[in-house]
Amino acid sequence: MRLHLMALLASGPAHGYELRQDLEQLLGAAYPQPNIGQIYVTLGRLEKSGLIEGEEIEQTGRPNKKTYRLTDAGREALRVWFEETADEPRVRDEFFMKLALAPRTGLADQIALINRQRRQYLNTVRNLSKLAAAEDGGNRIAQLLVEGAMLHLQADLDWLERCQEELEELE
Structure with missing residues (x-):
């Protein structure tokens, strides 16, 4: 800040x-x-x-x-x-660490983790869609911020799908 x-x-x-x-x-x-x-x-x-x-x-x-x-x-x-450029790869993603460590603990199911995270992302997309509708052309910077967040969320949802496919192939 x-x-x-x-x-x-x-x-x-x-x-x-x-x-x-x-x-x-x-x-x-x-x-x-x-x-x-x-x-x-x-x-x-x-x-x-x-x-x-x-x-x-x-x-x-x-x-x-x-x-x-x-x-x-x-x-x-x-x-x-x-x-300076913004170089922040998400290799230290908290969710991915949960996903990777869950089998070692026996405390969480990986597919359940993915589904819970997917629901969270979808809720966030819905909330952002409401914000975008409320802006309705007024503040272009705010619209770009919401659009960027939604694109990141879509990429995260695609990645969750990929993780689930990989894990289901391992079973």
Whole structure:
């Protein structure tokens, strides 16, 4: 989340609630929104590391608020982040570890695990479809996020089918 907040600050100073609103507006309801406490903890850490600077702003009749802005070091860290590629193969998939280890434990049936995971993925696809319908052309970034998640889920469903076929051949 640190780099996401820093990227939002690249367009100008903001306080934590504004940053949360910006994330919600940009990514829509499909993106799990961080709580405001998490945002402020992250902002504190970024400030301590010199990637952002905070400034107290006086408000009449209200408590002061603290706005944050990106430092030169923060802008450089963002530039590096944008140049890096995202290389995260899913070889440490938690579900696959359950599937691989189930026969050794005798505590779970592999086909039952696959079926339970398939139901979970299908429920998630249904929920994402509802979110996509709710967006209905309004927020293109949010639509792309939902579409990408649904494509990943479809690939996961195809992979579950492949796992089941392989396991049934072994029997």
